[in-house]
């Protein structure tokens with residue numbers, strides 16, 4: 307059934323040239339205005355010394371100043387909350403931010419960090435090097451880290467909790483319907499739901515050409531819904547053309563998984579809307 311329902315004009319997971327985005331914050335705001343958005347929050351990558359895409363601490367100070375300047379400049383037209391995306395394995399510096407997103411992009415194994423989402427080759431290398439070629443052992447370790455982040459975080463939002471599927475839409479790295487995968491994925495979905503935090507339905511990999519569907523996928527989303535979890539659409543945009551990327555499809559997926567409502571930010575306040 308086709309819905310002509312409400313599509314939120316809000317996104318608080320956005321990257322700019324301060325981290326790994328292609329456009330300046332002002333270019334992003336102008337694009338959001340052209341879409342009729344009421345809220346565009348910024349969430350560039352907070353400092354992590356193992357991550358070249360993240361801001362240095364000095365850049366973070368410049369970033370906060372610039373987003374605050376733009377918030378004032380565009381105050382009549384759009385709300386611009388100031389957030390950042392924290393990587394779980396780095397120290398959290400939350401001072402001066404309106405909100406933040408907790409994300410796992412790296413997993414620790416054998417005394418070093420491997421990247422979940424940098425390239426497919428790096429993921430395959432990690433599988434061979436740290437997990438004896440067993441993708442399900444890698445997935446278990448990934449979800450164990452996500453669960454640890456959910457239990458330890460003070461963030462408002464849980465970012466892309468099934469990022470491990472970024473390079474696996476064709477199911478040629480592992481089978482996400484295999485019980486060896488589902489056991490840890492669904493336990494993670496349940497923990498996320500029961501945490502009460504907002505859980506992203508993240509379309510970021512679609513704009514960047516890695517996927518046609520958002521994550522988390524159907525199995526995790528159904529479990530989140532069964533456990534009373536709250537979901538939020540995020541485009542995780544890295545350029546001004548992707549601010550509302552695939553929102554309509556993400557809403558269809560949420561409905562198909564039984565959600566009756568979802569959440570959006572209006573300024574710094576999360577607000578519930580009907581699906």
Ligand SMILES: [Zn+2]
Nearest residue numbers: 391409411465
């Ligand atoms: Zn991320």
Ligand SMILES: [Zn+2]
Nearest residue numbers: 319321391542
């Ligand atoms: Zn992001």
